[in-house]
Every structure is written in structure tokens, then in C-alpha cells.
Amino acid sequence: MTSPFQFQTTHTDGHARAGVFTTPHGKVATPQFMPVGTLASVKALDPEDLTRLGATMILANAYHLRLRPGDEMIRTMGGLHRFMQWDGPILTDSGGFQVFSLEGLRTIAEEGVAFRSHLDGSRQQFTPESVMQIERNLGADVIMQFDHVVPGQSPHELAKVAMERSVRWLERCRVAFERLQADDTRAPTPVQALFPIVQGGIHADLRRDSARSIVNGGDWVGYGVGGLSVGEAKPDMYAMLDVVNGELPTNRPRYLMGVGFPEDLVEGVARGIDLFDCVAPTRMGRTGAFFTRTGRKNIKNAQWRLDPAPLEDGCTCAACTRFSKAYIRHLFVAEEILGLRLLSLHNVHFLVALMRDARAAVQAGTFAGWSRDWLAHYHSSKTTS
Known part of the structure; x- marks a missing residue:
């Protein structure tokens, strides 16, 4: 069966490229900025606004939607596309960044992360397997692995621990994802794409090792680059993109997570990035x-x-x-x-x-x-x- 996901690079200029990413809910011309609808809503904007301004793919967040209104409730309502009345492609972040930002409210172990909800203090746990189920219920076209995120200026030892754990968790995500794809055929979006996430802080050797481990670990539809724009200097972020650009396959889309200032988008495209997202444009607008x-x-x-x-x-x-x-x-x-x-x-x-x-x-x-x-x-x- 032909995959509903395809990526074609139509033009290149240096490391920058223009292409088309095909998903079950439509095509995305790249490079592309994805507006962030954390809680199934791009704040202050209607889906028709997004269509008129030319947005083709948007992002929502598994952590926030799990807590409110609940991923099972959204599944009952037909999945994110129907729930929020957006018929274009959607990507869901796994919530890794949000979980690990809950300093003092979470406990990290190899099994997963136990934490207290920032809404009501209730006890919650995210594991690679549970996050795959949450994202399955939400029904986005592209879903992200559950990863271990650390601050941008983290020392080599901490960044190494988080990177290696992210690689191990990716394998658990892959197994759970493939099981759900085979068994859960009535999901809102039956065929989804799982993107792995390259981690490693601002350490070139760790970024290189992460990318190589991920590439060797499966035939992925696309790749995420995470753990940047989280406190490190911009030259450090650009240097890590140069490293990753040399390691990831050129025939798959690359998604730079959580980056959305204009200069960073231009610098990212120059380093082979195809997709971007950030809450900055609406947060700053408010x-x-x-x-x-x-x-x-x-x-x-x-x-x-x-x-x-x-x-x-x-x-x-x-x-x-x-x-x-x-x-x-x-x-x-x-x-x-x-x-x-x-x-x-x-x-x-x-x-x-x-x-x-x-x-x-x-x-x-x-x-x-x-x-x-x-x-x-x-x-x-x-x-x-």
C-alpha cells in the first residue's frame, strides 16, 4: 500500500530547499511555519483566519490536551480535525518539553515521568507508550516521540543522559506506535507518521550521536530537532543545526521545534530546516x-x-x-x-x-x-x- 506521506524536494539552493510534504490531510509546501494551537485553538484566531493568511499545517500539544479536555474526549468527538474544525494537516508535540519544565512537580525515571498537573495538582504519568496512545486518540497526521528535554546550556553529562534516554524511549515509542497502527484501525486518523527527535543540547558530539542513532533505528517519515531555543545563545543553536544538517537524510522533512523568531526561521532554512513552530507570534501579539x-x-x-x-x-x-x-x-x-x-x-x-x-x-x-x-x-x- 502506498504511504499517504511523501516528501519531495523540488529545488535546492545551498543547504536550503523547497519541497512538498504530503500528509493524509493535504499537502504542505516547505519551508513552512506552523501556527501553534496548543489547546486546539491558535489563540485569538479562527481556522478560517489561518486559511486566509496561507497557513497549511498547525500544531497542538498532547500534554495540555491530555489534561484538558482529555484526549479520549477529543477522540469521541472525532479527533482534533473535526473537534477544532481544521481540515488541514496537524502535528502534535508529545508534551516532553512541558513535562520537563515542571521543575519541582515531576520525577524522572527510566519508565517515564511522574508529575502533578499544573491545573489541579492531580498525579499524572507520561511514558513513551502512554504518549503514543494519547497522540493516537488526538488523531494528528504527524506525532512526535516522547523525549527527555533539558535546558539549552546544560552541561555535557546531563545532555548526554537526556539524549541517550530519548533514543531508548524512541524505540519504545516505535513499538507502541506500530502496534497501535496495526490494531487501532478506528482512530480518527488511521495512518499517522511518528517523528523522532534529535537531542544533545549544544554539544556537537551528542547531536551527531543522537542523529546517527535515530537514522539507524528506523525508516522515519521525517525528523524533529528539539532542545533548541531553550536558553542557549543563537550562535550555538545555529551551530547545532549545521551539525544535524550533515547527519540527517536529505529526502525527509526536518522540523525545528519551538523556533519562531523571524531571523531564526531564515537562518534555519539556510541550514536545511523545512518546518517550524512557535507560540511567539500570538504570545507577543497579546x-x-x-x-x-x-x-x-x-x-x-x-x-x-x-x-x-x-x-x-x-x-x-x-x-x-x-x-x-x-x-x-x-x-x-x-x-x-x-x-x-x-x-x-x-x-x-x-x-x-x-x-x-x-x-x-x-x-x-x-x-x-x-x-x-x-x-x-x-x-x-x-x-x-
């Missing part, structure tokens, strides 16, 4: 920050009080084509909910459009010059937040 081609700005600054221009000249998002900076600033000063929605929409649109432009540059064979000029322009004005 605090008044918005992306522009000359850096990040804050709509609450007094300089915008009488500014009739849009957030970004030439931007085609629904906020920029209809409203002025003066009006949106007024909404924030007056604490009107519409302001949060408009900046969230603009920021997500900005990143989706940025990846569309990057894809066009790769297709035209001009990515190196385009990215150099884009980054120079982006850094040309002082960022204000």
Missing part, C-alpha cells in the same frame, strides 16, 4: 509586540499615537489592509480585545509570508543573496519590545 521587516516593535509606544500607516507597509494581512497603527494602539490602550487579535493575526501572517518568500527565493536560486539582504534589513533598526 502583549503589543509586532513583527516588521526592520525588527520587532511595540504598538503601545507613544510614537504610534497619530500614525495613519499600517503595522507594516506592503503587508497583506487583514490587520494591515484595514487598520492604522494609531487605531490598533488605541485598542491596546483601551484594553479592547480586538487589538490582541489583530496583532496576533499580523504576526502569524508575517511568519507564514516570510517562509513563502524564502521558498520563492530557493525556487529562483537566489536564496543566499535574499537571506543576506533580508537579515541585514531586519537588523538595521533597533528592535523595541
Whole structure:
């Protein structure tokens, strides 16, 4: 039987590539930014907003959805696609980052992680096997392995322990995943893809060992790169992407987890990354920050009080084509909910459009010059937040 998952690279320019990732719920042109709908909702945005701005794949989180409203409840409602009325591809994170960020509320063992819910303090446990069942119930197209995440600046010894445990847990995820694919044929999405996650902190030898162990451990549909943008310096993150780029197969999509600032997306594409996600565009939008081609700005600054221009000249998002900076600033000063929605929409649109432009540059064979000029322009004005 032909797999519903396919990845075709159509153009390359250096290490950057443009391609198409085919899933059971549609095609994703890459490189692509995936808006984050942690709780089955991209905050302040409707699925129709996402379609209009060009998003094709979104992300949800197994940890949060397990706790509320419950993965079994979502399965009963027909799975995430039907539950949230999004008919495009979905990826679910395993919740590894969220579980390991519960400092003081969790206990790590080889079996899994025991923790207390941040909502009500109830006792919970995540294991590789239970997470595969949770993600099966949610019904995303792509599901992530359960991994051990450590802070970005973790010393070599701690990063090594977490990386090796992640590799061991990947094998347990694989076994459970294959069993569920064979036995649980009435799941919301019968055929899913399991992505492994390359770990290793900011240590090149560990990243290399992790990637090689994963590649040797199975024929994966795609690969995640995790444990970055978690406190390490940006040059360290870019250096780890260079290492991983040299180790992973070129005929599979690569997903850089939790990275979503504009400059990082451009630098990631230059290093062979195809998929990105981050909560930053909506989280920042709710605090008044918005992306522009000359850096990040804050709509609450007094300089915008009488500014009739849009957030970004030439931007085609629904906020920029209809409203002025003066009006949106007024909404924030007056604490009107519409302001949060408009900046969230603009920021997500900005990143989706940025990846569309990057894809066009790769297709035209001009990515190196385009990215150099884009980054120079982006850094040309002082960022204000």
C-alpha cells in the first residue's frame, strides 16, 4: 500500500530547499511555519483566519490536551480535525518539553515521568507508550516521540543522559506506535507518521550521536530537532543545526521545534530546516509586540499615537489592509480585545509570508543573496519590545 506521506524536494539552493510534504490531510509546501494551537485553538484566531493568511499545517500539544479536555474526549468527538474544525494537516508535540519544565512537580525515571498537573495538582504519568496512545486518540497526521528535554546550556553529562534516554524511549515509542497502527484501525486518523527527535543540547558530539542513532533505528517519515531555543545563545543553536544538517537524510522533512523568531526561521532554512513552530507570534501579539521587516516593535509606544500607516507597509494581512497603527494602539490602550487579535493575526501572517518568500527565493536560486539582504534589513533598526 502506498504511504499517504511523501516528501519531495523540488529545488535546492545551498543547504536550503523547497519541497512538498504530503500528509493524509493535504499537502504542505516547505519551508513552512506552523501556527501553534496548543489547546486546539491558535489563540485569538479562527481556522478560517489561518486559511486566509496561507497557513497549511498547525500544531497542538498532547500534554495540555491530555489534561484538558482529555484526549479520549477529543477522540469521541472525532479527533482534533473535526473537534477544532481544521481540515488541514496537524502535528502534535508529545508534551516532553512541558513535562520537563515542571521543575519541582515531576520525577524522572527510566519508565517515564511522574508529575502533578499544573491545573489541579492531580498525579499524572507520561511514558513513551502512554504518549503514543494519547497522540493516537488526538488523531494528528504527524506525532512526535516522547523525549527527555533539558535546558539549552546544560552541561555535557546531563545532555548526554537526556539524549541517550530519548533514543531508548524512541524505540519504545516505535513499538507502541506500530502496534497501535496495526490494531487501532478506528482512530480518527488511521495512518499517522511518528517523528523522532534529535537531542544533545549544544554539544556537537551528542547531536551527531543522537542523529546517527535515530537514522539507524528506523525508516522515519521525517525528523524533529528539539532542545533548541531553550536558553542557549543563537550562535550555538545555529551551530547545532549545521551539525544535524550533515547527519540527517536529505529526502525527509526536518522540523525545528519551538523556533519562531523571524531571523531564526531564515537562518534555519539556510541550514536545511523545512518546518517550524512557535507560540511567539500570538504570545507577543497579546502583549503589543509586532513583527516588521526592520525588527520587532511595540504598538503601545507613544510614537504610534497619530500614525495613519499600517503595522507594516506592503503587508497583506487583514490587520494591515484595514487598520492604522494609531487605531490598533488605541485598542491596546483601551484594553479592547480586538487589538490582541489583530496583532496576533499580523504576526502569524508575517511568519507564514516570510517562509513563502524564502521558498520563492530557493525556487529562483537566489536564496543566499535574499537571506543576506533580508537579515541585514531586519537588523538595521533597533528592535523595541
